[in-house]
Amino acid sequence: MPRNHHCPGCYQTMDRSRCELKDHVYRCQFHPNRYLKIGAECPTYKVERISKERAELKEEKEKEKENPKKEVKPKKEPERKYGKW
């Protein structure tokens, strides 16, 4: 981690109290010691979120494999062939 962290809002060495007050940065709701650019998503949280979403998606797909949705197709009456009987 760089010691002189630069503020993404004013591009100066970040002064936590000043930059936070001026809305240059916000505190990550999951990592209170981390400051993030306004509007940016915490990269750590983003990775967690994406992997969680993927896991959920995978789970859903696996459930579908176990219980495939049965397509209900209307039964067609076999067409009668005329002439050959």
Ligand SMILES: [Zn+2]
């Ligand atoms: Zn700043």
Ligand SMILES: [Zn+2]
């Ligand atoms: Zn975070």
